[in-house]
Amino acid sequence: MIETIEKRGIVDEDVLRAMRSVPRHLFVPENQQDFAYGDYPLPIGYGQTISQPYIVALMTELLELKEDNRVLEIGTGSGYQAAILAEIPGLEVYTMEIVPELAASACQRLKDLGYTNVECRQGDGYFGWPEHGPFDAIIVTAAPDHVPQPLVDQLVEGGRMVIPIGPPGSYQTLWKFVKQPDGELKAFNMGGVAFVPFTGEGMKESEEHGWPPP
Ligand code: SAH
Numbered sequence: 001m002i003e004t005i006e007k008r009g010i011v012d013e014d015v016l017r018a019m020r021s022v023p024r025h026l027f028v029p030e031n032q033q034d035f036a037y038g039d040y041p042l043p044i045g046y047g048q049t050i051s052q053p054y055i056v057a058l059m060t061e062l063l064e065l066k067e068d069n070r071v072l073e074i075g076t077g078s079g080y081q082a083a084i085l086a087e088i089p090g091l092e093v094y095t096m097e098i099v100p101e102l103a104a105s106a107c108q109r110l111k112d113l114g115y116t117n118v119e120c121r122q123g124d125g126y127f128g129w130p131e132h133g134p135f136d137a138i139i140v141t142a143a144p145d146h147v148p149q150p151l152v153d154q155l156v157e158g159g160r161m162v163i164p165i166g167p168p169g170s171y172q173t174l175w176k177f178v179k180q181p182d183g184e185l186k187a188f189n190m191g192g193v194a195f196v197p198f199t200g201e202g203m204k205e206s207e208e209h210g211w212p213p214p
C-alpha cells in the first residue's frame with residue numbers, strides 16, 4: 001500500500017509514517033479485511049465507504065499540517081482518516097459523523113486503539129464544530145454541492161480546506177482552498193474524485209453558497 005501511494009506521488013514523510021502506522025484492516029468489516037491494503041475504497045455499512053488509501057494520503061498531504069494545528073474532519077465514517085490525522089505529530093483532531101451508528105462505532109474504535117488526541121461526535125457537519133474552532137485545517141470526506149459557509153467561518157486566516165464538490169452520486173472535483181485575509185477562498189483544483197453524498201438538513205436548507213459562486 002505504501003509503495004503504491006509513494007508511486008502515485010505522496011512525499012510528505014509525516015503522512016507516509018502515519019499511513020504505515022495505522023492498521024487499516026481494523027477499520028473495515030471482517031469480510032473486507034483481506035482487501036484492506038489495496039488501493040480502492042471499501043464498504044463500511046450504511047451505504048458508506050472508507051476512501052482509498054491514496055485519496056486519504058493526498059487529502060492529508062494537501063492540508064499542510066503543522067505541529068499544534070487544530071483539524072476538523074467532516075465524515076468520520078470508519079474513523080480511518082481521523083486516525084491518520086491523529087498520527088501526525090502534535091495535532092488536535094475533531095471529527096463529526098451524521099450517521100449515529102457509524103459515529104458510535106468509529107468513536108469506540110479510536111478510543112480502543114488509544115488515540116487520545118481525537119474528539120468525535122455525532123452531528124451534521126454542515127454547521128461544523130464552533131465550540132472547538134477556529135481550525136487550521138478542515139477536511140470534508142463526503143461531497144456537498146457547495147462549500148458550507150459555517151466551515152469557511154470556522155477556518156483561521158491562512159487555513160486550508162480540502163473538500164470534494166459536485167453533484168451527489170456522480171464525480172466531483174477535489175478542491176483545496178486557502179482562506180485569504182479578506183475571508184475569500186483561494187481555490188486549487190486537485191482533479192476528479194468520487195465521494196459519497198454529503199447529507200443532512202444543513203446543506204438542503206442553506207441559502208448560502210459560499211463557493212463556488214452561483
Ligand atoms: N473519512 C471516512 C470515510 C467517510 S465516507 C473514513 O476514513 O472512513 C463519508 C462519511 O460522511 C459517511 O460516513 C457519511 O455518513 C458522512 N456524512 C455525510 N454527510 C455528512 C454530514 N452532513 N455531516 C457529517 N458526516 C456526514
